[in-house]
Amino acid sequence: MDLSQLRMFKKVADSGSIARAAEQLYCxxxxxxxxxxxxxxxxxELLFxxxxxxxxxxxxxxxxxxxxxxxxxxxxEAKRALSSNSVPSGKLSIGAIESSGTGRLPKLLSTYHQSYPAVQLEFSTDTWKNLEDKVVKHEIDGAIIAVKSTHPxxxxxxxxxEELVVIASSTYDDIESAESLIDKNIYMWPEGCPYRKALENWLLANGVSVPITSIASYGTILGCxxxxxxxxLVPKGIFDQxxxxxxxxxxxxxxxxxIDNYFIWHKETGCHSAKDAFLELITGSEIKNTEA
Incomplete structure (x- = not known):
């Protein structure tokens, strides 16, 4: 067993195809x-x-x-620890919930790439729970989620x-209270989304009961x-975008x-200058205060 075998195994597992893995590994x-x-x-043992x-x-x-x-x-991690090059380099795999990926991150990712061109940045979006699982399994180096992780x-x-706003068509009457949503169609991300939970809690606190249609896409929600x-109800950054x-x-x-957004990473990540530079950039006041 050697590292090249493990990398091949991982590529096939991730892509579900030997042909696609071969293209990515140039063999x-x-x-x-x-x-x-x-x-x-x-x-x-049979692996596939x-x-x-x-x-x-x-x-x-x-x-x-x-x-x-x-x-x-x-x-x-061992390679990074032994490297004498203090400039961030190598691969950095970052995940994010779609609201961050759509609203705030495009400008950040561009700034990061310009600042650290030696870093091979990989970016993907997913639900907060899947992103947390990927961090725990070392599948990605870090993720942006809207839930405080309690995983050990x-x-x-x-x-x-993220400020929250209720959005409606410009042809609608103004939304003055939770009661204004009665008899309206409501479109939100599926169960488990913290923004959906915020809407549900607001409606419950005001005694309003309305059905919610689940749509796992901000593009589709905004289109509707x-x-x-x-x-x-969406993060203000999505509306601004x-x-x-x-x-x-x-x-x-x-x-x-x-709702607070967090950057998460595995406790055993160790030395990772590319991840540290990303975290430093995203926690900077310029990024935090920038409207999408």
């Missing part, structure tokens, strides 16, 4: 097939199961992937507050609202308190 598929077969022989035209992890493969992520993460393996730092199909398009207006309420 021929037959080489990966042979190395994975030798790895399975050494472990005396063929499903249609792709591959999925076997139960043993799922277990082995967890150890592979830890091993590769530790190797990357996770470190966190508050990076900013601007067309006059219903109402939503899309208000110039027209067709929507926002309303603020004192009862809807800002």
């Amino acid at each position: 021929v598929p037959s080489n990966i097939t042979m190395r994975i077969k030798k790895l399975e022989e050494e472990l005396d 199961i063929r499903q249609g035209r792709g591959l999925v992890l076997s139960p043993s493969g799922v277990i082995f992937l967890k150890y592979t992520n830890r091993i590769l993460s530790l190797c990357d 393996s996770v470190c966190y730092e508050k990076i900013y507050e 609202v601007s067309s006059g199909a219903g109402i939503s 899309f208000k110039l398009i027209g067709g929507i207006k926002a309303f603020s309420f004192d009862e809807l308190k800002p």
Whole structure:
């Protein structure tokens, strides 16, 4: 077993295809097939199961992937610790909930790339729970979520507050209270979203009961609202990003308190100058106070 085998195994596990893994690793598929077969022989376990035209992890493969992520993460840490180059470099994998990825991060990612061109930045969006799981499993180096993590393996730092606004079509009457949402269609992210929970708590506190339609996309939610199909509650950064398009207006309420956003990373990350530089940038006053 060697690191190249583990990297091949991880690529196939992540992509679900030997062909796609070969493209990403710039090698021929037959080489990966042979190395994975030798790895399975050494472990005396089947790591993949063929499903249609792709591959999925076997139960043993799922277990082995967890150890592979830890091993590769530790190797990357060792390289960083031994490097005499103090300038951030290497790979940095960052995840974020969609509200941050859409509202605040585009400008930040551009600034980071210009400041640290030697860093190979990888960015993705997901739900806060999936992002936390990926950090715990060493699949990503850090993530931005809107929930304070209580996982024992996770470190966190508050990076900013997201103000909340109720949005409606510009053709709607003004939203004056929670009661204004009665008989309106409400569009929100699915259960588990902290912004949805804030809306539900506000409605409950005011004795308002309305059905909520789940949509896992701010683009779709904004499209529904601007067309006059219903109402939503979103981070102000999302509204600021899309208000110039027209067709929507926002309303603020004192009862809807800002929600803290956090940057999280694994406690065992160790020396990681690229991650530290990212955290320093996102906690800077310029970023925190910048409207999207």
